[in-house]
Amino acid sequence: MSNSVVAKRYASALFELAQQHGQTGSIQEEMNELKKVFRDNKDLGELFGSPKLSSAKKKEMIANIFKGANPLVLNALYVLLDAKRMDEAQNVFEEFLALADDAAGIAEAKVYSTRPLTEQETNGISATFAKKIGKHSLRIENIIDPSLIGGVRLQIGNQIYDSSLSTKLDKLQRKLIGS
Template identity: 65%
Template sequence: MSKSVVAKRYALALFESAQQNDQIAPIQADLHEIKKVFASNKELSQLLDSPNLSVNKKKELLTTLFKDANVYVLNTLSLLLDKKRIDEVVNITDEFTTFANDAAGVAEAKVYSTRPLTAEESESISKVFARKVGKQALRIENIIDPSLIGGVRLQIGNQIYDSSVSAKLDRLRKDLIGS
């Protein structure tokens, strides 16, 4: 995830406040939405970095944009503006997610498949592979990849479990050809 020490510190402070006030899930949801806005709207980042706009105007803009966000999230955004660290908001979101997942015993997983997984398939994959990585559950992001031909490829952190037909065919080809 993030390599920013600053992002980790802000995320930890926000996480501890969220934990004390039983607000982890709502804050995580708000941060996820804010991350999407910042990632998809580069003009917003440029505007917030602009010296032509006062800090108060920037705060008003963020308060208007994210008026339904949790008060802790809004306070964090305001603090980031004050400290000229608003460019860390995406990294802070990633770090907060890491803290929240660790506390809940959850790991993020990407499951590549040729078609959308059913709820039962996702649950089954979560149960089996969560134990393998020492977690209670997996939060699965299903990514459609027709090149797999069949089966699934699972990525949890830097671990990859590949039981796709294309990977099996590649292994068979290497065994037959000898390379």
Template identity: 55%
Template structure:
């Protein structure tokens, strides 16, 4: 997560306004998309970081790029551009998502499996593992990893729960070699 004090302050301000206006879910969805766009597009980051492009042109581009987003999200991007902190947009999004999840009792989880999990399977994993980490629910990002052979590996924050067949076979191999 972000270590920027400025990113935390922008995120907190956005969080409080979104909460007060009852727009937390919509803005959080925008922040997920914003984070993805800013992290994956080095061209966009370079373009927005260019001193050759005026602030008003950058704001116009961002307004067009995020035309379907909530007004609060677009306003955040405008403010970050004016403050010459648009490079911290992904960090602001990280902080916002963390705050929104914390207030809702939700944790982010990456679930690695050999095949895509059904909604029912994801819900069952969420119910079981959310209780283990003291949360009400998990927001699951299912990642297909055929190297697991079977079972699942779950990462929630810095905790890893590994019940994959690959890990079990590795442990068995280690035990046989050391016996």
């Protein structure tokens, strides 16, 4: 998540509009897609930031590229364009997604393991740790890390829960050397 005050303001305004119109879920899906599009196409951000194209031409391009997008999303992009803040678009998408997740009681989590987790293991981790942080569920990204030897390491925001075998062995080694 970004630390941009500007992005937070734009995302908050869009989130409030989405809630008022009962479209939070659909806009959240579109924000995920926009985030991918802007991340995978760096030239797109540069194009919309280019002073060589008029604002009207840029708006026309946005309308064509994102044809079929929710009008609230298109208007948000137009507002960013008019305010010369297209460089903040990616941050706005991230902030909106964070607001939507927070409102739904969902937290992002990274689970490092030596092998892919089963659906049952993922659901168990989500249920257990969501309660610990006061959320309904976790959206888990499973990252394979053979250096753990066994067990898992879980990161939720800036909190880390580590029950990996490599960490336990390191602690044991420090105890043995220290005594």
